[in-house]
Amino acid sequence: MATQHATEQELAFDFNPMTEPHRQDPHLFYRAARSRPVSFSPSIGAYMVTRYADLKTVIDDPDTFSSAAALPMIYDNPPEVVAELRAGKVPETTMVVNEDEPRHRPMRRLFDAGFSGARVRAMVPVMRQRADELIDGFSGASADLVAGYAIPFVQTIISAIIGFPAEDTAQIQSWTDDFVLLWNPLAPVQGKVAAARRMGDYTRYLQALIDDRRAHRRDDLTSDLVHGANGHPGLSDDYVHNIVRGAARVAGFDTTRDAITSTVLLMLQHPAAHEQVKADPARVIPRLTEEALRRDAPHRGLFRITSREVELGGTMLPQGALLLLLFGSGNRDESVFPDPDAAVLDRPNVRDHLAFGTGLHSCPGAPMARAEIRVALETLLARLPGLRLADGYEPAYIDSYFFRGLESLQVTW
DSSP states (O other), rough: OOOOOOOHHHHHHHHTTTTTTTTTTTTHHHHHTTTOOOOOEETEEEEEOOSHHHHHHHHHHHEEETTTTSSOOOGGSOOOOHHHHHHTTTOOOGGGGGTTTTTTHHHHHHHHHGGGHHHHHHHHHHHHHHHHHHHTTOTEEEEIIIIIIIIIHHHHHHHHHTTOOOOGGHHHHHHHHHHHHHHHHSSOOOHHHHHHHHHHHHHHHHHHHHHHHHHOSSSSSSHHHEEEEEEEEEEHHHHHHHHHIIIIIHHHHHHHHHHHHHHHHHHOOHHHHHHHHHHOOOOOOOHHHHHHHHHSBBOOOOEEEEEOEEETTTTTETTTOOOEEOOHTTTTTTTTTSSTSSSOOOOOOOOOOOOOOOOOOOOHHHTHHHHHHHHHHHHHHHHHTTTOHHHHOOOOOOOSSSSSSSSSSSOOO
8 A cells, every 4th residue: 555745735635524624514625626636635544536537437447446445454453453353353354345356246246145126125014113113112292313213223124134133233233333443544542442352242243143044044144145145155254254244234234324314304404305205205205315315425435446557537646546435525526416515306317326336336235225215214204294303403413434424313293
């Protein structure tokens, strides 16, 4: 990986999603960045790719822009963190998203089995039941749709897909938060050491789950990974650990949680859109969902690393240069999406957004996520027809390196 000393100009044009003003409104940076050559961020330690055309160039040329660095490796952490991981015998392999061809395709086909159309359809009744249960549990005429609805709703669905027992949800979420912390290069080392220490317990828990599924196959993703699916053999235990705790549990939870709440927020912020959705939910909810995904992509982006010297967006990049693909910026690129900050429910090219990626590494869980968003909104509209934002509510966004999500979504009815 190439290293670089930051120039004064780069320091003045830095990007750090965990600090202001970028935390609350990264689009201020994105808008300015799209008018400049591809630039290096000292905070991130990578070049920021912000224009739609440049993003597509990278995505469509996996030979030049390798996915090997798409997500960080937890064993790349400081020595004191790594020591705790080794003590806990925490395994690490590459994940599907980090694989280039030819290794990527067979792993991807196996992972896709966990999110097949049949499994999506089978999960819809579970989604409806859980959404109704959560609304039944609302107290009075107000709620926080992040903590009280989106989080427990998505936790239930992703646990069922993976094969986690429902009663273990809180503990698994705690371990998942630890795992995300270990991915974050900007997180304090002391917190990472504590998180790494707890990963040993998570490893033993996952191994017990893997052993059980090897002996007793069930209709879940863990069984698919262990035994094989779609004509491909099962994976080694270490690979199953990494896919379940990372690509499945992290990506399957955080992004869908944030997509649900951003879609509801968009609807409630725009009364005309709200009326359209209520009048014809089957037709309008999918359009609202795609426009919300475009305007506020729940996943900030993935990394790539150059396999050779190459020019991109007016900048010559050396071999080994790290790039961060900022999908949220590409989704508001004026050259592709006219009036990009507006909410346009009939935007003709809205499905060209990059919220779920595109190409070789497009998100395998996108159909499941879209179903979850649809059911969550349909149930809210049917059960709470007077739903509106609480008086005085102002959106505030989570302190996250990878994800773009609301801290809370206060509503009343």
